[in-house]
Amino acid sequence: MRTDRWRKSSYSAQGANCIYVSAPDNATVRLRESDEPDTILTTNPTALSALIRNAKAGRLDHLSEG
Secondary structure: OOOOOOEEOOOOOOOOOOEEEEEEEOOEEEEEEOOEEEEEEEEOHHHHHHHHHHHHOOOOHHHOOO
16 A cells, blocks of 8 residues: 655645645655545656746746636
């Protein structure tokens, strides 16, 4: 049975809507939200870094435009 060591993001406020991160090895990163703890996004450090870099640069802003 796999047991992940989850860490709460330091950018998450107290209470709901928290993001948790687990890195069971150097090639895997898992993310989950406090509202849906059984839904886990699995990626790798390179892809997650690219996502964060592009979000910070505003390259994903068009995805939220309605």
